[in-house]
Amino acid sequence: MENKPSTNEDPQSSGPPPEAAQTPPPQPAPPPGPLRPKPSRAALREALLKAVGHSDQQSVEQQINRRTFIAFATWFTLGAAAWKSWFLIKDAAQSDGVQTPLRKALNVDDKIFKHAFSNDHLVKTFPKSAAARNVRYNSGIGLITNSTDTANWKLAVTTADNRTFNISIDDLRQLPKSELVFEFKCIEGWSQISWWGGVKFSDFVQQYGLQKETALDYVGLSTPDDKYYVGIDTPSALHPQTLLCYEMNGQPLPIRHGAPLRLIIPVKYGVKNLKCVGKMFFSNDRPRDYWFERGYDYYCGL
Amino acid sequence: MKKIVPKHPLAIRWMHWINFPVLAVMIWSGLLIYWANDVYKLHLGHTVIFGFFPESFYKKLHLSFRLAEGMAFHFVFMWVFFLNGLIYVLYTLVSGEWRYLFPDRHSFKEAWLVLLHDLHLRKTAPPQLKYNGAQKIAYTAIIVMGLGSVLTGLAIYKPAQFHWLTTLFGGYGNARVIHFILTLGYCIFFVIHVVQVILAGWNNFRAMVAGFDIVNDPPASAIIGPTLIAPSPASIPGPAPVSTNDKTPTDGK
Numbered sequence: 001m002e003n004k005p006s007t008n009e010d011p012q013s014s015g016p017p018p019e020a021a022q023t024p025p026p027q028p029a030p031p032p033g034p035l036r037p038k039p040s041r042a043a044l045r046e047a048l049l050k051a052v053g054h055s056d057q058q059s060v061e062q063q064i065n066r067r068t069f070i071a072f073a074t075w076f077t078l079g080a081a082a083w084k085s086w087f088l089i090k091d092a093a094q095s096d097g098v099q100t101p102l103r104k105a106l107n108v109d110d111k112i113f114k115h116a117f118s119n120d121h122l123v124k125t126f127p128k129s130a131a132a133r134n135v136r137y138n139s140g141i142g143l144i145t146n147s148t149d150t151a152n153w154k155l156a157v158t159t160a161d162n163r164t165f166n167i168s169i170d171d172l173r174q175l176p177k178s179e180l181v182f183e184f185k186c187i188e189g190w191s192q193i194s195w196w197g198g199v200k201f202s203d204f205v206q207q208y209g210l211q212k213e214t215a216l217d218y219v220g221l222s223t224p225d226d227k228y229y230v231g232i233d234t235p236s237a238l239h240p241q242t243l244l245c246y247e248m249n250g251q252p253l254p255i256r257h258g259a260p261l262r263l264i265i266p267v268k269y270g271v272k273n274l275k276c277v278g279k280m281f282f283s284n285d286r287p288r289d290y291w292f293e294r295g296y297d298y299y300c301g302l
Numbered sequence: 303m304k305k306i307v308p309k310h311p312l313a314i315r316w317m318h319w320i321n322f323p324v325l326a327v328m329i330w331s332g333l334l335i336y337w338a339n340d341v342y343k344l345h346l347g348h349t350v351i352f353g354f355f356p357e358s359f360y361k362k363l364h365l366s367f368r369l370a371e372g373m374a375f376h377f378v379f380m381w382v383f384f385l386n387g388l389i390y391v392l393y394t395l396v397s398g399e400w401r402y403l404f405p406d407r408h409s410f411k412e413a414w415l416v417l418l419h420d421l422h423l424r425k426t427a428p429p430q431l432k433y434n435g436a437q438k439i440a441y442t443a444i445i446v447m448g449l450g451s452v453l454t455g456l457a458i459y460k461p462a463q464f465h466w467l468t469t470l471f472g473g474y475g476n477a478r479v480i481h482f483i484l485t486l487g488y489c490i491f492f493v494i495h496v497v498q499v500i501l502a503g504w505n506n507f508r509a510m511v512a513g514f515d516i517v518n519d520p521p522a523s524a525i526i527g528p529t530l531i532a533p534s535p536a537s538i539p540g541p542a543p544v545s546t547n548d549k550t551p552t553d554g555k
Contacts, residue, residue, distance in 0.1 A: 060304045064516065067306075071512030075319070082323055102374040109377050116463040123462045124469070183474060185461065188369065189339030191474050267462045295370030297377070302462040 097295030110299035117301060119239055123266040126181045128250075131195035135248060137256045138186060141290075142223025143276045150260050153224070158281040160212045167208075169246060169260045175199040175207050180241055180264065185302060187269040187291075196264045197247030202238045213282035214238060220287025221263060224278030231287030232265065232272060236301060241266045244277070269300045309432065309515040314399065317390040318510060324386065327379045329485055330363075334372025337365050342482060354482075380455065387448045402432040404442055409435035420498075444491055447484050454481040 039047075049055035053066025092099040098106070144150050154166040179197045205214050219237045222229035236242065243264040246253055253259045258275025265273055271291045281287070292298045310318075337360055344351040360366045394400040405413075412435025418424035420436075427434065433441065457468040457477040471477035499507055509515045 060306060063306060064304075064514075067514065068508060068512050071508075075511050078319075086323075086327075098370060098374045102378055105378040106374055113460060113463070116460060118463070121463050121465060124465060185474065186339075187373075189335065189478065190341070291370075295374065297373070302460060 094295075096293050106297040110297060110301075113301060114233070114235075114299065117235060117267070119235075121267075122241060123182050123302075126183070126193050128179075128181055128195050130193050131181050131249060132192050133249065135194050135257060136186075136190070136192050138188075138270065139228075140256060140275070142225050142227035143255060143258065144224065144260075145255060147255075150255070153260050153278070155261060155277060156279045157208070157210075158279070159210070160216065160282060172199055172204070172244060172246060172261065176203055178203070178243060179247075180243060180266070182241070182266045184264075184266075184273070185269055187271050187296065187300065195249050196243055196245045197250065198243040198245035198261075198264065200240065201242040201244055201263075201265075202240060204244055205238065210282075216282040217284045218282070218287050220279075220281045220283055221274045221277050222279045223274070223276045226279070228274065228290050229288055230263075230272050230274050231289040231292070231298065232263075232268065233299065233301075234282075236265060236267050239265070239267050267302050269302065271296065272300050303518070305517050306514050307517050308513060309509040310513050311397065311399065312513060313393050313397070314390070315510060315513055317386055317393070320382070320386050321390075324379055324382045325488060327375060328383055329488065331372045331375035331379065332485055333363070333365050334368040335376060336482065337367075337372075338369040342479070377459070380452075383448075384452050387445070387452070391445060403438060405435065405438040409438045411435070413439050420501075440491070440495075444488075447487055447491075451481060451484045454478075454484065 046055060046057065050058060051066070052070060053063040055063070058066070089099055089101050092101050094100065095103040144153060154168050155172070156164050156166055158164045176199065177197060178200045179195070181193065181195045183191045184194045185191045205211065214234050214237070217234055219232045219234055220229065221232065245258075245262050245264040246260060248254065248257050253262060258277075261277050262275045263273050263277055286292075286298060289298060291300075333355075336354075340354060342354045344353075394403060412428045412430070414435075415424060415428045416434045416436040419427040453467060454471055454477045456464055457471050458474065458481060461468040461474050461477075468474055468477055471480055499510075505516055
């Protein structure tokens, strides 16, 4: 064996076979480091292009196969991840009657759409002749069912300093009366034009000097027996079309529709339009809410 | 000779495939909501032809008594549906892809010829670029429908705050009907779309996943992609150099 290493640059060389090139000539000991020579940038690039099926050294067929494989592998992986995430949401632990991730997102929705709210946005009103004679009845939770109890009814209002005072229906009838004919909307999806009369919530607040109370974020309302209860953000309660309502179709409120006093709040679904209001309080925390606890969003704003 | 030609940009493929499960969730959760007031019926005179939906349908798909869950899913996934659609529209506008998608004055006649061809009433399909006339109309219509769903949805969701929008759609009840009909439209679109994709074959489907198409002749490359605009010295004067071969792999759906 010669001492001179053969090189590929000498094609005429009749020397040893190419393997001889691997036999290094006697040399000083190599510096410590990687045993294999570092691949050049170009070689790396070529390997990468081959891996993704974009190398010119590959046949068209090879490129097609490689790219198809990568694309479909990605597609199936992402599909599987989506499928898995779906069950993470669907089978997540519940918070107030609905999957926790959805509950969190619903709370964000509430925050976003509260910005769209304005006292200047009034719901459309209709002539009294357009109002339904047969007003739809959906639920009677917590209603007073006999007229004696209706006669003895009083609204108990708890103030910010935790005092409670009572208001009779005759007291409320003394206040300026407002009437509203609007399209009542149920969370189930139906709607009906109906005619209501009572005192504007904002007038009621004015007359009873509840400004300190309405500086708080929420109004809590419940039936006298606490079986049905709602929480309403104060801006919606003070909306100019919100009524403490004691008349329907020009007549005193029937028992099935919440005698003697109900809430009519056109900027909310029916579920917030509490029938037979017995108690009222104010709070910066969300008052408990019957349908919120059963998975609906808290705001329910229209 | 086989050649790999880019067909669908990555962004469009992403948005297409994101939309598929998201729209499925929207339709499913929409059914959970609709169940609570399922009053729509198809009438012919005074005869009810079909009531949406038969009890067995709800039962089979477990859709009953799930209004709250339906609303929760609907009002969360609506954001994904809306943002994905918005980004898609912006992307097609900025990238120039809209040129392949938006129908022009020839598209309606072309769509008719495509229909005749698909129904085997005509031998050849009209020449086309990335999409034929029927596809252009369908893929633009589906975007308009998506916009319709978002707007009618908002009109039902916040009818007091966006009362002008609710009025625009003819009131609360009407907006709900339009919202429902658009959903039926998606279902019909889906069925036709899937059938067409199956008929168009593997190459066409792969293009929606991997992004590229395979063409056999060098001139065919001129019919896809922006190269169309750049005239080649060999190009014949006259109309755009499109292939008239209805067997071309770009005859995709």
